[in-house]
Amino acid sequence: STLTPRRPADRSKVYMADLESALHYALRVEVARFSVLTGERVRALKDFVTVLAKYFPGRPFVQNFLRSVDRWLRNMRESRIPYSALERVLTNRKEGQAPEVLSNNMTWVGCQGSKPHFRGYPCSLWTLFHLLTVQATRYRRLGTGPLEVLGAMRGYVWSFFGCRECAQHFEGMAAESMDKVRSVDKAVLWLWSRHNRVNARLAGTETEDPEFPKLQWPPPDLCPLCHGVVNRRHVWDEAAVLRFLKAHFSPANIILDYTE
Ligand code: FAD
Numbered sequence: 001s002t003l004t005p006r007r008p009a010d011r012s013k014v015y016m017a018d019l020e021s022a023l024h025y026a027l028r029v030e031v032a033r034f035s036v037l038t039g040e041r042v043r044a045l046k047d048f049v050t051v052l053a054k055y056f057p058g059r060p061f062v063q064n065f066l067r068s069v070d071r072w073l074r075n076m077r078e079s080r081i082p083y084s085a086l087e088r089v090l091t092n093r094k095e096g097q098a099p100e101v102l103s104n105n106m107t108w109v110g111c112q113g114s115k116p117h118f119r120g121y122p123c124s125l126w127t128l129f130h131l132l133t134v135q136a137t138r139y140r141r142l143g144t145g146p147l148e149v150l151g152a153m154r155g156y157v158w159s160f161f162g163c164r165e166c167a168q169h170f171e172g173m174a175a176e177s178m179d180k181v182r183s184v185d186k187a188v189l190w191l192w193s194r195h196n197r198v199n200a201r202l203a204g205t206e207t208e209d210p211e212f213p214k215l216q217w218p219p220p221d222l223c224p225l226c227h228g229v230v231n232r233r234h235v236w237d238e239a240a241v242l243r244f245l246k247a248h249f250s251p252a253n254i255i256l257d258y259t260e
């Protein structure tokens with residue numbers, strides 16, 4: 001759409017605007033599709049918000065907001081939560097706080113597509129979860145094990161992700177091998193390799209933004225050391241990939257421009 005300004009984005013950076021837009025879309029749009037949350041969805045929402053409250057490297061008022069939503073959900077003993085009750089907590093304005101904690105409009109920067117139906121939310125959700133898996137390696141003492149973030153992603157995607165075909169695919173990969181992940185470092189690599197599988201499957205299909213071809217990521221120009229050749233075949237150097245992912249998805253690599 002010509003209404004959406006194209007924003008210059010640097011592929012080697014992560015943008016806070018995308019991450020905050022992901023939070024907004026997840027909590028205020030996807031979860032809001034259910035007027036009453038019950039059972040599995042309550043658990044999925046609690047787990048998702050708990051990992052956000054622990055690991056999301058947000059601006060202070062966003063962190064405070066996530067912690068207050070997490071506290072509220074933890075105190076909720078009822079097995080059913082009307083979205084209207086959650087919405088009151090999500091829009092709760094305290095004095096002296098920013099008027100609207102999560103901005104109501106979504107701004108895509110690193111996830112801006114060449115057309116409105118490309119990229120955007122799904123791109124930001126991947127980015128958010130890669131970042132959370134990396135943050136969990138930096139704050140191991142807060143964690144409950146290698147499946148904490150992956151399990152929260154699995155539950156969120158299964159319970160709420162609007163693309164049901166994507167949810168089915170992701171659940172298939174999770175059921176196949178997620179439980180075998182034994183460390184928080186391996187959790188980072190598990191998500192990276194599964195995302196590359198998705199990229200391979202989608203390359204050349206109509207969901208691919210022609211201006212952002214689906215690559216096996218990170219490409220050599222972003223991480224030369226990640227790539228090797230053995231017997232004339234491409235191989236990943238997983239130790240280099242892990243180092244790269246930890247640097248790429250680190251708070252120091254997040255650009256705060258474009259946030260309001
Ligand atoms: P994305 O694939 O969304 O990637 C976002 C950013 O992450 C990239 O720009 C890059 O910076 C980085 N990145 C790319 N690859 C990796 C990697 N391996 N590790 C770490 N970072 C990486 N669409 C479908 O049509 N069918 C599906 O079955 C499907 N399943 C999905 C399942 C999940 C859980 C999610 C979140 C999305 C799924 N999608 C699916 C959407 C699809 O994967 C893309 O998100 C969407 O097409 C937008 O692509 P993109 O070019 O913005 O890059």
